Each structure stands twice: as C-alpha cells, then as structure tokens.
Amino acid sequence: MQNTNATTPQIHGSSDIIVCDNLEKHYSRGGETVRVLESIDLTLARGAFVALMGPSGSGKTTLLNLFAGIDRPTAGTLMVDGQDLTKLSRAQLAQWRATSVGYVFQLYHLVPVLTAYENVELPLYLHELSRAQRHERVSEALEAVGISDRHAHYPRQLSGGQEQRVAIARAIVTRPALLLADEPTGDLDRVAAASIMQLLSQLHSERGQTIVMVTHDPSTATHAQRLVRLDKGQLVEDVAVLS
C-alpha cells in the first residue's frame, strides 16, 4: 500500500482537513507576474461542505487545484489531510492524490473508450486490491450515485447528469478524505444540476464526506455549510450558510 507520510509532518486525527497559511500563487505571463492568489489563510474542518465562490479570475479554481495537489503554491504552507503538500515530490504528490483526494470536473472528463464501470475502476488500479475487492468498491460507488443500471454504458451513451454521476463515483471509489468539485453542475441543465447537488449533499450528510466545491451559482452554494468568497485572489468572505 502507499505510504505518503514518511517525509512530512502529520496531523492525522486533527479535526482540520485543510490548513493554509499565507498561501500565494503567482504566474508569469509575458514577462509579467500575475498574482492569482494572495495571502490566503484558511482552515477547513474535516466533514465540512464548503462552497468556494467568486467572479471569473478570482482564483477559486486555482485554490481548488492547490488543495488537490495538482498545482503548487508559489509561497506559504498548505496542509491537506495531514500532508504538507509543499514538501512532496511530484511522485509523492501523485501517490497522495491517489489515496486522499477525489476530484470532480465541470466537464466530467470520463475516458471515452471505457465503460462507466471501467471509468470508476480506473483509480483502483493504483491500490492493492483484488479483482473481487475492486468489483465490490466499484459496485458500491455506482450504487451510491444511483447509476448501477448504466454500468456497461460508454460515456457517449450517457446524459450529462449521468456522466457527472459516474465522475462522482470515480472520485469517491477510493474513499478519499477530501472530495473536490470544480463547478460540478456548470455544464448541466437545472434538473440535472439539482439532482447532482442532492447527491453531493447526500454524500456529505450520510457518509460525512468532506466536500469543497467551486461554484458560480448562489443557489448551488446553498447546499454547502460554509461559503468562502474570493475576489482578485484574496479571501474576502468566509461565512456559514444558513439553510
């Protein structure tokens, strides 16, 4: 099994799943430095359902990518699920992502030549599981998102809402500590979007799944417990959501 804890400090058992301190992300574009995130201090509790909001270019997706370990901060510290992500190598980050994070994309990004079942099974190849164990996990995940009857369908044979359900199943099949979603309803119609949000709320309430979700839509954000708003790379609001 993977061991990504060998070289970094531990905060396992901590009630906080994300702790970032003075987090910064800069890009260099045409010789000019673009400050996408500036001095972000944020702590998110384990089991929370958090919505990241803000206008386009505010840095919310970049912040989500930093939480997922698919991008690196320019400065500051970032502890996620017990790991200081700034100290992990590229390979260690990949191993950490395989076990600790599930990521849901706005455009689903399923592998088109694999069936729904195979798409969900894909991340499990990185875990020491028998074929039977993989089958059990995939079936459980497909059941959880209510798409078991479509397991043999290819993505092109599914609706957008169904594709997103498969993508969510793929994200939770490894039982990650943290589920990150980048505008998960952004490409769906109103009915499908409501259905996906209901599913995420269910995962949070029934499984205690920690969820951080980027969204533009205020009505989508009402499903979260906490709202973090960014503007021009800075954290401008951090409030509890009243249901």
Add this chain to the structure above:
Amino acid sequence: MSRAQSIMGMATLALRGMKRRPTRSALVLAGVAVAVFLFCTVDAMRSGVERATQKSAGETALIVYRQNRFCPFTSQLPQSYESAIAKIPGVASVTPVKIVVSNCRASLDVVTFRGVPPQEFAVTHSGSASAQDMQSWLSRGDSALIGRELAQRRRLKAGDRFTAAGVDAFVAGIIESDLPQDQSSAFVHLSFLQEQAKRGGTGGVVTQFDVRVSDPAQMDSVAQAIDERFAKDQSPTTTRAETAHVARAATDVIVLVGFAQALGIAALVAVFALVANAIVLSMRSREKEISVLQTLGFRGVHLATLVLLEALLLGGVGGMIGAGASYAAVSLARTAMTMEGVSIAIAPSFAIALIGVAIAIGLSVLAGIVPAIIAARQTIVAGFRS
C-alpha cells in the same frame, strides 16, 4: 502500490485506445503489416539463398561441370569420365547426372530433370522415398521420383503423368529431401533422359557429375585433381563445392535478393515513422485525458507505460498480421528460384516470422519513447489548458 495492477490498468486503456480512432489504428496496423510482410518474405528468400550457398564445415558434395559453361544445355561431359573420376584418391562416389530444365533463365517455376543411373541413385537416396515408390521407379524406364515442392507446386502425386521441357514422365513417387536441389527436381533414369533430350547423341553425354568425397578436408584437393585430370581433354572441367556451384549460378539472384533485403529494411524504418506519427497524434489529442489520469494519481511512469504499451500493441498486432500473412503466402506458394538448373527453395520459416514481429515491436516501442517521455513530463494544469 501494486505495479502489476497499475500496468494492468494501463494495458486496458492501451487496448481500448486502439478503438478510439479505428480508422487511424487500422491504417497504422495495415502499414506495419505490409512492411513486416515485405521484410519476412524477402528474408525467406535471403534465407533460402544462404542455405543453398553457404559452405558448411561438413560439406562433401562436389559438382563437376564443363569448363566455361553456365547452362545445363551447354555443359556436356562424356559419361565415360565417371570411371576416371572414381579412381581419383578421396572420391567416395560419382553420379553422372543429365539435367534438362524447362527454363534456363532465373524463374520461380522451373522443372529440373536429373537423369541418374537408377541403381546408384537407389543406394544414395535410399530412405528418401518409400520402398514401394523406389521399386516402382526402378522397374519403369519412364518414371520419375519428384521433389516434394515440385509435387506441391504442380499438384502431382504418384501415378500421374506430367510433361515439361519436352520430357514426358510417369510419377513413381515423391522424395523427401532437405536439399533445395532435390526439392524442385524430377529424378529420372539417365538413359531415359539422354534419349528424351536428344542432345549429343543417345549415349554417353551428361551435364555434370555429382561427386562425394570421403573427407570434407579434401574437398579442394579432390576438385583440383579432377580438373587437372581432364585439363588436356576435349571436355575440360571446372569442379566446385556444390554450394559454390549454386552461388555462382545464383550470382544475379543474390544481388537482387540483397537489394530486396535493403527494401525490406527500409520498410521497417517506415514502421518506425508510422508508429511514431500515430502515437504523437494520439497523445496530442489526449493531453486533457493524461491530466485527468494524473489527477487520479497516475504517475509519469504509468503514463509512459501507457504510451509504450500502445506503441507495442500497434507494432505487435501489425507485425503478427504481416508475419503471419508472409508465412502463409510462402507456405502456399512453395516456390523455388531456379537458374541454370540449380534451385534455391523459398521456404516458410517460423524463426523469420518471429524476428519480423520482434523487430516491429522493437521499432514501435522505440518510436514511442519520445512521446512517452513527453506524456510523463506533462504538467496537469498545462494539460487542462491545452
């Protein structure tokens, strides 16, 4: 983490990857298959030439031919030389042979009649035909024992009659032999062939003598002694090892096969370019998918493995199709290149097919290395921005 499992996941993806763009995959597979077919077929020819012309340490067969003659029709030697050759020290046996061919030039369908003294032939080739076939051949003056490849090529069996080069013969049976010379030949009684050929009178003229020496180390000295013995005679001789005799007769073919082999190798280089192009195009259109895999936790080594597996599949499947088709085509054709009365069999070879597949796989994997490195080094964010 289980490396075997992750590779299994990549293998599933690679296999399905071929379905992603079926037309492109089919075209690449066809290209690889054609190249490997060409390579294997040419190599079967090269292998046949090599078998027929490469001198071996244990070689004991000499061919005595008329000096400065290069065609069975013009090589005429008195049969009476047989006793003189037999007396030369080191000679184990001498067989006078009359050869009549249906075509003197290089051809893929030549029938070579070899007129041999029946009783001598029955001794030297005992076991190469069934006792019943040999007895049938001995008892009938117009009968022929024919090589396996000639029988297959002309669809002949025992009891048939066939005509070639003006010679009409009865098929007494099929002989089995590893020698390419025998496989395309029809062995008939010497007197019968001399009568049929009507060249140089009915008695006493043969095309060549097949000589066996008792010690392979004496090949050169015996050949020299034979040529010296007839140097002042009306029909001087040139004596060579059988493989050298074939090599001399097949000089043009050897050059042609060498050229064809260069073309076969060029075709394999095309495999490299073809697979490299297919992989690069495939990877370029899948940068986002690679980023998704990285997000799921797949590392650079997994992605490189995926690319190399795809290349391996293209080369392996295409190579197997090409090598299999070549093997089948050569097997069905059962062809022999014959020139000046000597034959070079083009035989199917499992080893050549395996080499063809291995080279296709090797070149394909080589073609996948740079795209694999690029995929392994791709950053997730850049992939999503592409």
